[in-house]
Amino acid sequence: MTLQYSDIDFLIIGAGKSATTWLQMQLQADPAVYMVDPELHYFSREYERGDDWYLSQFSEQGIGKLVGEKSNSYLDRPEAAARIHAALPHVKLIAQLRNPADRAYSHYCMQFGRGEVGPDIENYLDPAKCADDRLLSIGNYAAHLRRFVELFGREKLLVLLYENVAVDPEAQMARARAHLGLPARPLAASGAKKVKDKTARHVPANIGQRLSWMKPMVRPLRGTPPFEAVRNSIAREIQYPSLGDKLRQKLNDHYAPSIEELQELSGESLDHWYDRMSETA
Incomplete structure (x- = not known):
């Protein structure tokens, strides 16, 4: 039996490099939850495959459970929000966000480790120099989230902060579970590791x-x-190129207007992001 769109209850839409895999692992550890794995990126990168392909990725194991998927590219691909709303107007959304300067640097390090970018870090992260701003544009969270809010309404979207995974993971999961209508549950030991280790x-x-x-x-x-x-x-x-104080400050300045808008949209205090910025000001 193939699941239908009406059977899909929630999506984790990003952001990449913000411990969304930890969030997914915690939810997958609950027998009442079914999440397809790995990321499908259907509404962003794989839309031409069609509805049948997408729904075929969800097995009958999800019948009678809360069903969801995680694809970080949904957050920043402009076309994804409208596509999701057309197919899943009822779906609940979770976005877990990280200080955008830190997120961009982490993303750069991942690609550097894969050999996809070079050691000349300013060519990729300096807003005035980078030819392809893909690494930077993901961090313009307010603009991305506004597309979802306009379509789904603010109540369908839960905004979580990456930093709270380390500070209070139990409270972080409690908020996610409450948003999805799930009862409280202890953290799963199998998903206890919160973030990937860059020094590995x-x-x-x-x-x-x-x-x-x-x-x-x-x-x-x-x-x-x-x-x-x-x-x-x-x-x-791997010996990663350093972000450096000057480049971080350029990123801080680049993201400051978006962070201010995000505070208004999300209702979340982002003072600690500003504190992080001022460390190298």
Whole structure:
């Protein structure tokens, strides 16, 4: 039995690099919740695949449960909000947001580790220099969220802050669960890790690219002792380019108007983001 659009109850719409995977893992640990995995990006990147493809990604395991999915690209792709509303006007939305300067730098580091960007960090994060502002535009949260609010109404959208995952994860999940109409539940131990460790060892990008053809074959072995032994033998700690005080200040100035607007839209105090900004002012 294939689930229908009316069976899908909620979407986590982003933002990337803001511990949304932690949020998803906590919800997936609840037997009353079914979330498809991995991210589908249907309403943003894969829309041409059509409704049948999208719905086929949800198995009958979701019948009788609260059903949702997470795709971080839904937040900042301009066309996604209208597409979601056309198919899922009833759906509840969760956005978990991070200080935009920190988020942009974290995103840069992820791409640097993959070999997708170079070490000349200002070419990617300096608002006056970067040719492709994709890394920066994601952090204009107010503009992105306004599209959803205009279509769904403010009550359908829950705005959470990344920093609260570390400060009080129990309270963070309590808010998410209340928004979804779920009863209180202790944190799941399996999802206790809150954020990915940037200092973790990674397979160098040049080696990973040469071995990419093997990924489908070795995927079932991930986590097994033989796989981890081989991976650890070639993994290295990556030396990421530093953000630096001057570049951070440029990002702070770039995002300040958006943060002010976000405070009004979300009703969330973002004073700690301003404090973070002033540290390097």
